[in-house]
Amino acid sequence: MRVLVRLLKFLSPRRWQVALAILLGVGVMVSNIGLLTAAAYLIAASALKVLLSQLALPMFLAQVFGASRAFLRYAERLVSHHVTFKLLADLRTWLYGCLEPLSPARLLGYRSGDLLARIIKDVEELENIYLRAFSPLIVSAILSFLTFSLLYIFFDSSLAFMTLGFLALAGIGVPLLVNVLARKPGRRQLTLRAELNAHIVDGIQGIPDLLALGRAGEQRESISALDLKLGRVQRRMASITGLQDALGDLAMNLAMWTVLILAIPLVNEGRVGGIYAAFLILLVLGSFEAVRPLGGAFQFLGRSLGAGERLFEIADLKPHVLGPGKPLPAPTGRTLEFNRIGFRYREDEPLVLEEISFKVEPGNRVAIVGPSGSGKSTVVNLALRFWEPTHGTVLLGGHDLRRYAEEDLRGTIGAVTQDTYLFNETLRNNLLLAKPGASDTEVECALERAQLTEFISRLPRGLDSWVGEQGLRLSGGERQRLAVARALLKDAPVLILDEPTANLDASTEHHLLTSIYELMPEHTMLVISHRLIHMERMDEILVLDRGRIVERGTHHQLLEAKGLYERMVEAQNQMLV
Amino acid sequence: MSAEKAKKQRGGSPVSGELLRQVKHARIFLASAIVFGMLGVCATIAQMVFLSKIVHRVFLGGEGSEQVRLLLVLLLGAVVLRSGLLWLREIVVQRGAVYVKSELRERLFTHLMRLGPSYASGERTGELVATTGEGVERLDAYFSRYLPQVVLSVVVPLLIATYVLPLDPISAIVLMATAPAIPVLMVLVGRRAEESVQRQWATLSRMSAHFLDVLQGLPTLKIFGRSTAERERVAEVSDEFRERTFEVLRFAFLSGLVLEFTATISIALVAVALGMRLLYGNISFEVAFLVLLLAPEFYRPLRELGVHRHAGMEGKAAAGRIFELLATPAPVSSGSSATARPTGQLSIEFDDVGYSYPGSVRPALSGVSLALPAGTCTAVIGPSGAGKSTLVNLLIRFVEPESGRITANGLCVEDLSVETWREKVALVPQRPYLFYGSILDNIRLARPNATREEIERAVVLAGASGVVERLPQGYDTEVGERGVRLSGGEVQRVAIARAFLQGTPVLVMDEPSSSLDPESERLIGVALERLMRDRTVLVVAHRLNTVYRADRIAMLEEGRLVEVGNHTDLIERSGPYARFVGAHKRMLA
Known part of the structure; x- marks a missing residue:
């Protein structure tokens, strides 16, 4: 209600x-x-x-x-x-x-x-x-x-009440009755349908595995069995929902019939x-x-x-992050600092980050590396203040992030996150999102640095091509480079790159990183990566494993330490292409 | 553009024809729905006949309840019969819809399996899931409401007009005169209305798409400080779409107005004409009242058709896509039932094999001749797009060679049934899929009758015991979307456990193309060494270790086999392989 x-x-x-x-x-x-x-x-x-x-x-x-x-x-x-x-x-x-x-x-x-x-x-x-x-x-x-x-x-009042009664029967009684009868099979139908859908999703996404394991038949049979069950419920539902129209029609005609019965004597008597x-x-x-x-x-x-x-x-959910009552003016300092950060997504879950402390000075580059699931991307979410740390503070320019207005904070940071989204718009509009009034030269410069110039020149409509459903399908690598170009166009003093080179081939990756590192020496840069490329350009590397920093130092120090980092480099050296 | 047009033209009546042709009992359900509908109209006519007789005798004849008792009973009978027939019709159409849906769903799924991963993979899976699930469900209203109504909207008016004609030719003529006008209007206006309604739904769904786009991109908008400004855009776009949709709708409503106006005005005309003739005594009150009662019934089915039109169009679109899918030819023949089966260790030979994917100009593989001697491991390497996955798809028979042939112990693989062949081959894909269910079920998939001991042994051999131990309920932990998520390296080890359990003489492996965590890398390396022993192995290699370990290396470039040999020989030859490995080493340095 x-x-x-x-x-x-x-x-x-x-x-x-x-x-x-x-x-x-x-x-x-x-x-x-x-x-x-x-x-x-x-x-x-x-x-x-x-x-x-x-x-x-x-x-x-x-x-x-x-x-x-x-x-x-x-x-x-x-x-x-x-x-x-x-x-x-x-x-x-x-x-x-x-x-x-x-x-x-x-x-x-x-x-x-x-x-x-x-x-x-x-x-x-x-x-x-x-x-x-x-x-x-x-x-x-x-x-x-x-x-x-x-x-x-x-x-006549008898006619009036009789008609009203039948109207109520048809309008309220019948729907109510059908509703009551249909409630149980209706609920069963919903669960069965959800189950069937899950099996279909499973079956289609797992086609290679099912075929290779020779289990396509079993999956089909389990789908048929569910369909049969669903069909049985739906047939029962059909008999019930079919009542709706039939009983409504019957109520109408019975009203007509009753009125006739009542009216005949009234007519006979001349009333x-x-x-x-x-x-x-x-x-x-x-x-x-x-x-x-x-x-x-x-x-x-x-x-x-x-x-x-x-x-x-x-x-009605309460936002996770609340703005301060009186925010500080936009951050001027550019030092990003994590001070003994601990973090859990929900209260009943274990910590995904523990005792994370580091500092990135302007002009410095810090890399966070580690196996998948070690908590690397969570660091990015905390730095962007998408989440609040459970313990400790994140500081920018010496002040707690919480004391800035959200928009001011994010205005200072350029970021490529793992789920950077491209809108169903032209390439140009997707880029201009970062800086609505950017000149063509600025856009071209960002594209150049993101290794996209050649790709754009091959498109018949260039930057005016549409992304997404009605437009061109971009490969993972192309999307990634567009995300990088967009972050570069924003030209914020602090740059956070979460797997900026995912889905890129080795040579594009090499050129992209070279251009970013060489052309932006004065930026505060935090790089998250599971590919260990150009690590010797980092001022500090943090090796994250299960939410903790297990090793830290420069590339050469870490190689000499012969720990997890060295094993990761080893595994990567194994890779072809 | 022209393809779209062709699609639209095909979207006409042929879809319903296709539906009736393809689903064999659909015709019976539809026919009985129409028969019940027609019987219902007969009951309605009977009801109106009794009603008009009663009113006539009470009103003009001054008769009382006693005299018309029989007629009252008959009237009640007709009324009950009419509702009963309505109910039966509902039951029949709904059961028909249920039947059609499950029949098509099963056929679709079976066909998708036949089309295999070369068709149903990547970005397309989402659409296929939607078609098999929701798309089939859309046929419900199409089959149960729209299709019977299309027929009834022609048959019922004809039936009523035929009945009225001998009673009162003038009214019958008035009705019949407007009757052709309505189908003509339906075709003329309806065709344009259909288009405009289609456009309306296109705009509506575009608005939804825009909204979805914005919501999915919210974090990105926030990063760029545009999320507050976007609120106005949402309102703006919503409003813009509203105006455009409204323009279109107004036109659709206008056609509704024309239809309704024709109907109501002709009822009024019929009434006036009846009144005049009654006045001059040319017609009896009973007949006049009967005709007046039947006139709205004449137009009712046409109005109902309008109500179901939207369901009809949605269903038509869904049905079109379903039949298109069913008509897509499967890439693999089911194989003859040759009795000869290869046994024991298998040596496999690719003999001048070529293949190109439908719609692609360049062949994915051409003229590949490669032997996989029994019990040896062959590593396939090459840049992306060289045809490595196609080689895997051919060996597991997700696709069949277009030219050349593949033999196993001298028997042509294509002559064997696909099922028989796949009993001989295990596949460890690049991204193995875990199904809803426990981890135990997921491994047992490889051999449903395996004992718990056999499964546990396979898990140990695959180096996956650590994975199982980590899980909260061990083997009974639910995995998949709703359950625990496993890392890439862990899923890989589960897939290797499956391969151990299968115990086939041939193993095909597509290595993950990016490095896993060091622990997984080490364990998988050890497990693979065990798994490859005594088997004929084809591995798409992305790791140097795997290449070193292989007995032979096959280098592919642009669909052609450019070099075969072992590592040392190939390095000495300093050909494409040496350059490939060298380039890779340089990149790291």
Whole structure:
């Protein structure tokens, strides 16, 4: 219920439009009933051979209602879709505002479930809440009331109550019954479908292994078995959901039938004019048109509430990183320092970093190396203040990172992270993100340093080529170099490079690193790498293993120490290409 | 652009035809749904006949409940029958949809297995998963709602008009006059509306795509200090898309208006015409009321078709992709059932083998002749794109040679069934896949009837006992997406344990191309040495140690075999191999 109220709050700025749409929706239904009842009255009156002049009004009304039904429907669709699209736009903007401070620290825990795609679907689900749930509910309530009043005032209370009862049965009783019956198989269907999907994902991603192990048949059989189970549940569901329309239809016709039974004596006794018999029948049948969409409305309402609940759950999260009340001015010092840092992602998990201390002075280069999973990238996330350290402090220019405004801090740092993202935009726009007003010369210079000049010149549309779905598919190495170019274009005094040369071939890697190291001697540079290339250019190398610094020193010192570093170099020397 | 057009043209009715052709019982389900639909209309006509009779007799004849009792009972019967038929129709179509879905899902999966990794790999897997899962699910509404409605929207109006014609030719003519107008409108306006609705969905999904893009890139936006400014962009883009979508929608709504207007105005016309004729006594009230009751029923199926159109189009697109996939030819023949099977140690020979991937101009391999003598290890090296993986794919028979042949102990491999052949060959891929389930299940996959002891021995031989010990529940630890994540080196060792358990005479190994942690490197080196003993081995080598250890080295360049021999000989020859290894050494120095 709270979720519903919160969702409806999004509608409140547009309540007049909503009211208009509902009014139009009622108008459509009234026209529909008006057309049918006017026509019924018309033929009944004609059959009594009344004067032609007495037929003028019903004739006119039939035509007017016929036309107004179509036009009101058109207007209703325009207004209601307008409202819905506005609502969606509002929701997206709101949600972005909620997620922005949460990213990436708070969202990381959700990643495995493909959170973002989930969010997109949930927002889309909400487009139904007004169009298919809220509006039909209100319209049908108003219309049921109107029908009831009309019957009560002009005809007979028994007819009025009887019709209202059947309307409630069709509009609320049947959907409720179907809902109750479908709850159990519905839940079972969801779990089975999820299981089936997991098997399909497994089966397709693991095709080489399955085929090589000769187990494709088994996987297919387990999929078939699940499908069979799912099919059985879905067949049961079909019998239940099929009831929705059938029982709704039955309720409508039973209402008509009961009204007929009740009306016959009334007509016989002269309490209701015989001329209204046909009118009554069509009034009752017509009023059910409004409750017909309610079965669907309840389903949409349920789904929208589920979606809303999931969205609010995320939107209500507290950001992991909070800005200071009174931030310091933008950092001027360029020394990056980690002071006895310890870090765990969640309270119930072990530390992933312990007692990490180091200092990178301006013009110095420090490398962090180590086996995968040793905690290297976590250091980057802490330096960018995507996460807060559990113990110790990270300092820039001698002050705790927490004392700067987030934007000021990140304005000082150029970074290539492992998941640097390229947007579905032109290459140029992707680069200009780093420095919106950059000149062509600056862009070319960054591309040159990132070893991309030749690649760009080969593209028919050069920097105006689109990245991603509609555009060119970039290889891992090309993406990586674009990320480097973007970070270089930003030209920040502190540079953090997390695996800058992943996916590059040896010679490109060599040239890229040479150009970065030689052309940017005055920068404060922190390099994360599991490839041990150009390590002799580092002022200090930290060897990380399971969250601890196990060795530190220069390349030559570490080689002489004959520890983990030396073994890593050994393993790498083994590699061909 | 033209390909897109062709796709659109193909997206017409042929998809439904294809569906009925491909899924053999689909026709029966569809036909019975239509029959139930038609019977339902007959019940409706009966209901309206009884209703009009009752009203006529009560209203004009002044009869009471007693006199019309039989008619009332009949009316109730028709009403119940009509709802019952509606229910049956629902059940039939939904069951049909369930049947069609599982049939197609199974066929798709089987076919994907046949297409193998050379087709279903890399970036494409996501799309294939979506097609097999969600894509098939989309057929539900298409099959259960849209398809029967298409037929019924033609049949039902015809049925009603045919019934009305002898009763009241004038009204029948009014209805029939608008009837062709509606299908014509549906075709003319509908075709354009279909296009515009399609465009509408394209814009809507583009807006979603943009939103997803921004959310995924949030950390990047933050790094560049653009995340706050982007909020306005989100609002802006959302609004822009809204306006554009709205323009398109307005057009679609307009066609709805035309359709609805035609229907309501002709009902009004029918009513007025009936009134006039009643006035002059040309028609009885009973008939007039019946016609008036049936007129809305005449237009109902057409209006319902509009409701299901979106589901129809989504399903059509999904079905199109499914059939396209099913029509993709498999790269491997299933092999003849030759009774001869190679036994014991195997020596394998590539004889002038060539292969090119579909859609690629340059052959991936051409004229490769290479012998893998029984019990020896051959290391394949070469720059990326030289054809190393293709050689692996050919040997494990993920693809078949286009020219030349591969023999094992003199028997042509292609003559054996794929299953038989793969019983002889174990594969340790570059990035082995771990399935949902325990680590034990994952290893046992290699030989389902293996005992616990055999599995444990394989794990020890593979140097993977450390991996299992580290896991919280040992062998029963769940791995995969929801479970514990293993490092690259650990997964590699699990895959080697699988190969030990398989115990095949031939081993194909694709070494990881980047260095693992030193511990894994050492353990894998030792395990491989054990694994290679007494087997015929082909290894795509990325490590010097592996190359030194091999009996023979085969050097590939641009799909051709340029040199074969052992390390010492090849170095002495100072050919491509010597240059390759030398260049690599220089790079490190």
